[in-house]
Amino acid sequence: METDVDISKVVETISASYTPLTDACQGDLVRALKILRFDRSATLVKEGQYADKTYFIVEGCARAYYLKDGKDITDWFAFEGEFISSINSFFLDVPSPHFIEILERGILLELSRDKITILSDKYHDFERLVKTVVTKTLLQLQQRVVSIQFETAQQKYENLLGVQPGITQRVPLTHIASFLGITLETLSRIRNPKNGI
């Protein structure tokens, strides 16, 4: 893990990969961001908190999960270059149903909703950045619904591998299983070439 992070460089990357930001906006954004480092299995957000932060992953990965009847169900994975937050809490200002957990020791940038609101009001560009991030997330989620809705466990898994080929090397299978809406056992059987075709 890098010891030093150049926030300006990261903001340039965001500007390049999502939507261009003016220098002024980039400067304000750099000053609004806070660097965080976390070890594996650190918890960023707990159920019930008002989670008014968004995290940008510079290095490592994280997941959002919730407890359904005591069972841990993963709802979202995020890797380098992606944002993660407890979206219900963040957008609706309600207690978070989700936990957010670090899956791989890494570096995050934190941005509060207040700062996002200020930046969005001040800079048209920044409003567009938020729109772009939300739109990308919407399209990913849309794909996921299609996958969950009418595919077999096997197809769902293959689909995920298509989008996130390296995921099995970075994330425990339990989390992948609950993310796909299948049990760990079923996932295990699917992965065993002796079963299936």
Place this chain on the structure above:
Amino acid sequence: METDVDISKVVETISASYTPLTDACQGDLVRALKILRFDRSATLVKEGQYADKTYFIVEGCARAYYLKDGKDITDWFAFEGEFISSINSFFLDVPSPHFIEILERGILLELSRDKITILSDKYHDFERLVKTVVTKTLLQLQQRVVSIQFETAQQKYENLLGVQPGITQRVPLTHIASFLGITLETLSRIRNPKNGI
């Protein structure tokens, strides 16, 4: 069905229910919108088209669906006061995997991506409107994933009724079934009080 539509009034409603728009922006938006009327089972978008329009429903309802192995699968319903479009085609500029069909004779307002781009560039407010619409859609979709992922057919149906109580009076059960990711037969059994509890 009303014979006359006051677009300005509708735009005021949009401004009030999504996010405030300045008078100038509202004026430009009014001029950019086109009124359309459709009968039941009219097709707004066909699979394969570059669907660069978004529709706002003034009266009536519509659905987006796609064909999976020849089977008709409903992906989205929209009612009065909501927007509908073929989101993949609209945002990614690819051929639409979806059809969009009118389920109830009604009135729509059409807005093209070009006009949305122009309005978004010209008005910070309008960019915020788009962000707001996309965010609302994201949160709805998020709820839907939770519902599909780990609930029984019965729970999924009850969930839908919670959000859209009148839907069974307005939409054929086949479409509700595929939307929920269950078969028409299973839905029929769930709805029959003799079965289940």
Place this chain on the structure above:
DNA sequence: CCTGATCTTTGCCCAAAAACAAGAAATATG
């Protein structure tokens, strides 16, 4: 490098819902 904790595989049985197949009810159309 040992050991306990966590993660994964495997086997067996069972429940939920899908597939298939009629048939009934409701709705549209001439």
Place this chain on the structure above:
DNA sequence: CATATTTCTTGTTTTTGGGCAAAGATCAGG
């Protein structure tokens, strides 16, 4: 108002994947 067409219900069989239990593998920490 009669008939065609679409929509919905019901019965039966089959499949998929879940629940539980136990054993095996992997990993982190002392």
